[in-house]
Amino acid sequence: MASDDLAVPKGNSQLHHYVSKDNTQHIISEETSSRVSGVSDHEDQLDRAPFIAVSPIQQSHGPTFTPGRTTEKPKPRSQKLTTSYIPLLAVLGYIGLFLFAWIVLCLLAYKPITTKSYGVLLSNDGSSDQDYRDGGYRTMYKQSERWFRAARVIHVVVAVLTLPVVSIACAAAAAVYVQRRGSKWTLRQTMALADRAWQSPTLAARALVSFKRYASVFLLMALALNALGLILLPLQSVFLSSRVIKTPNQLVTTGGVTDIFDAIDTGRRSAVVAARAAMASTNLYAPYSRLWTRSKISCSGTVQYDESTSTKTWMGLPCSGYGPTAPTFGNMSLLSDPFWAQLPASTSTGLIRQFSLRVNSTATKQVITAADFPAACSPSGNSFFATYSGNSPTINQDVPGTNYSVSACMPYNQGMSPWKATRARQDFYEELYLSFSLGRQSSGSDTGYYKIRVNTTAGYFELPNYMNGQVAGPLLANGPNGLCGPDCYEQGTSKNPIKNSSLLRRASPIVGNMSANSLTAEFKSNTGPLLMTAIAMFGNGSMLSTRALHPDSYSDNYTKVETGDLAGADLCYERIPFVPLLSRYTYMPDTCATLTNGDTGLFSQQYKMVDALYSSASAEDGGFENAFTVAAVLANEAYFTTTDTTGGLATGLTPSFSVSYDMGADTTIPAISKSTIIALSVLMAIFLAALLALAVYGTLYPVWTHQLDSWAMLRIGASLAESATLRAGDASKSSIPDETPGWIGDSTQGESQYGEVAVGGSGRLNKRRAYLSI
Incomplete structure (x- = not known):
């Protein structure tokens, strides 16, 4: 039979390849191969050992022979095992x-x-200032x-x-x-x-x-x-989110802010005039932008009714119409740590840490006797003293009373300024004694003696910013030096700078009490808030003073309003200073100064002011103390912001302080x-x-x-x-x-020249050995 005509056996017989001399591939059955070469014993053993079977990728090869010639063994295909990286x-x-x-x-x-x-x-x-001002920082973020x-x-x-x-x-x-x-x-x-x-x-x-x-x-x-x-x-998605923060964008600097060193001993005389004008025009129930508080306020004004006296007392802040961020002077006792600062209370410096001057003055009232009134008070010396009195020129129903007398006294050495040139905290107090006597047409006379004490605390605080939660910082006991870091922009002059304390630490210089510009307390420029208030109310240029010194100028017969809704009313030519501050729920004084009825009209205006002061002082609704607290705030503002003008040029106070801010730009960052x-x-x-x-x-x-x-x-x-x-x-x-x-x-367990990969093979596979392959 020819080689290409070999029949393939049927059944489950194993098939084996062999190669003839002319390299022609042949397939023979297990029986045929056993008759020819007797090489099927190995396969029979594999069939009988099912746990040791050769993998198809490494088939064993039968012997190679040529019919009628000596059998030659071919070299089997093999390869070493590899590793995939x-x-x-x-x-x-x-x-x-x-x-x-x-x-x-x-x-x-x-x-x-x-x-x-x-x-x-x-x-x-300052090497990074210009780039910051030009907005160059934004690129990095x-x-x-x-x-x-x-x-x-x-x-x-x-x-x-x-x-x-x-x-x-x-x-x-x-x-x-x-x-x-x-x-x-x-x-x-x-x-x-x-x-x-x-x-x-x-x-x-x-x-x-x-x-x-x-x-x-x-x-x-x-x-x-x-x-x-x-x-x-x-888990990352749950705990890792994103948030928007503010990052540096552009630096902006605002000047014209007063440092405490600017205000000390600058020879200004117009501060009292400015304070007097403010006391006449201020509305207690309108928002005041420079009135700060360190916590949120409640603007739900309430009224408390006292059944025993049938009186009502205002217990809340009437500012509901202006929003919770706009405190008023209506009842400063309900504010948490109220103080005055030159910048508006809505100020925020954003990403920059900046500081500013703050002043807090609080008034209290004490009822005293005539014996407690200081005997040392006199027009001479360094104490402040003023007294006014008057009698009604006629007795008729248009005149509110028969006579009045008022005395104001601030004893001791008022020639020494209470202010100190330091950014550290400073505390001082002032005392004003008042005595009143009013003759009534129908009920005899009223008298009263009172002591007003104003406690003042001044120092510096950190302005609201993103770092402190947009809330004004507390009063700094030792000033801002030592607290300023790399997020501070320099403030103050080269003599007294506030800058990065990690590179420079400089204590605020402590200067002794400044001397007065004049031996007369009334003409000094560095007055405390209560002395300035007393001068505005009773000193030279006050309403009582000008009318006492120049009565003819205020006693002309002015006609009444002739037409309109106010026909018959007296003409109002100015508001009486300080009296508008006495407004309370239980007492609303007449704040208008009129000029009618000649001398009778003049007396009526003087009497009206003294009567308003006494009526508020004798009441127990807190209005008198609140009025002096408000007046002290206005006096502090006048002291730290008023500049004299001579020949068209500003003299005296020259603000050297500046405040920088950067409200930043939104930047999204991970939050975890x-x-x-x-x-x-x-x-x-x-x-x-x-x-x-x-x-x-x-x-x-x-x-x-x-x-x-x-x-x-x-x-x-x-x-x-x-x-x-x-x-x-x-x-x-x-x-x-x-x-x-x-x-x-x-x-093969290593006994053969070539290994055979098998299921259940008893030998370990070795990377140095070649294994039969396809």
């Missing part, structure tokens, strides 16, 4: 992206990448926002890649794992790894329920690694707490270390397959063709996978 490279790339996104997000939560801080960092030498956007995109990419990368690493490591097992490893356990049960909830549940049949240490580790990778990214960063970082370290260890493990040994996948199981199934068939049935009920070894080894 692709899973390791994939894991390393994944870890790089993972760490990049996480590190960038954590850094950006507390610090920009392009500069040192999200806040302002100013240099004392825009770059950080781009980093943030890139990190978020990579974070999403990492989330998508997590399970695929973990699966690749597990499949590669599983190929190594199944060839390093012992005799107890079954084919069913190998099948569970090949099915990638770590990614299938159904298979994972079945493996955990039938632990001995399906599960293994490797599968449990793979399940844990996948579960950790599955929850890490959602440091404790969360630590906790998540620990979990991530465990996850990434385990993943990397798994990937490295997959490269430590040469493998018979680079992935324990369908191709690998096809090869295993081919070597077990007689045991595993396509017949219908429940795979979980079959005993074959449980009885068949699942490990991969060398069936």
Whole structure:
């Protein structure tokens, strides 16, 4: 029979190749080959040992012979086992992206990448000022926002890649794992790894329920690694959010602010005039922009009714019509730490830390007797003393009373200014004694003696900014020096600067009490708020003083209003100073000064002012104390803001202080707490270390397959063709996978020149040895 006409035997006989002399391939049956060369004994032994079967990728070759000639053995095809580094490279790339996104997000939560801080960092030498004023800082924070956007995109990419990368690493490591097992490893356990049960909830549940049949240490580790990778990214999404903050944008500086050194001993005489005008025009129930308070106020004005006296007392702030951020002078006792500052109470310096002068004056009243009135008060010396009296020229119903007398006294040395040239806290008090006597047409006379004490505290405070929650800071006991950091912009003059204390510490110079400009208290320029109030009410230029010195100028007969709704009313030519401040719920004085009825009209205006003062002082509704507190605030404002003008030029007070601000620009940054960063970082370290260890493990040994996948199981199934068939049935009920070894080894145990990869091979696979290949 010719070689190309050889018949292929039927049945389950093993097929073998052989090559004739002319290199023509032939297929012979097991029986034919045994008759020719007797080489079928080896295959018969494999059939009888189902646990030691050669994998299809390493087929054994029969002998090569030429009919009628001596048989020659051909050199079989073989190769050494190799290692794939692709899973390791994939894991390393994944870890790089993972760490990049996480590190960038954590850094950006507390610090920009392009500069040192999200806040302002100013240099004392002013080297960065111009760039800051031109808005150059903004570029750096825009770059950080781009980093943030890139990190978020990579974070999403990492989330998508997590399970695929973990699966690749597990499949590669599983190929190594199944060839390093012992005799107890079954084919069913190998099948569970090949099915990638770590990614299938159904298979994972079945493996955990039938632990001995399906599960293994490797599968449990793979399940844990996948579960950790599955929850890490959602955990980041839960605890990692974003927020909008303000970052440096552009520096703006406002000048014309008074430093305490500017106001001391500057020889100004117009401050009293300004204070007197303010006391005549101020409305207690209108918002006052320079009145500050350190906490929110309640503007729901309430009225308390005293049944025993049938009187009503105003107990709240009548500012509901102006909003909760606009306090008024209506009842300063209800404000929390009220004080005067030159800048409006709505001021905010944003990202810049700045300081300003603040002054707080509070008045109290004490009823005294005639014996308590100071005997040292006199028109001479350095004490302040003024007294006025008058009698009605006629007795008729148009005249409110028959006579009046009022005396005001501030004893002791009023020639010494209470103010000190220091930015540190300073406290002082002043006392004013008042005596009243009024003759009534119908009820005799009224007399009263009172002592007014005004306590004044001055110093510096931190203006509202983003760092302190947009709330005015407390009074600084030692001034702002030593508290200013790199987010402060320099204030003050070169002699007394406020600047970064980390580079310079300079104490505010303490200067002794300033001397008066004149031995007469009334003509001094550095007056305290109560003395200025007393001069405005009773000193030279006051309403009582001018009318007493120049009565003819105020006693002309003025006609009444002739037409309109006010026909018949007296003409009002000015408001009486201080009297508008006495307005309360229980007492609303007439604040209008009129000129009618000649001398009778003049007396009436003087009497009206004294009567208003006495009526408020004798009441117990707090109005008198509130009026002097308001007057002290207005006096402080006049003292620290009024500039004399001589020949058209400003003289005296020259403000040298400035305030800088930067309201910033919106910048989006990650938001995550440091404790969360630590906790998540620990979990991530465990996850990434385990993943990397798994990937490295997959490269430590040469493998018979680079992935324990369908191709690998096809090869295993081919070597077990007689045991595993396509017949219908429940795979979980079959005993074959449980009885068949699942490990991969060398069936030759190193005794042959070439190794043979086999299911259940008793020898370990070796990277230095060649194995039969396809």
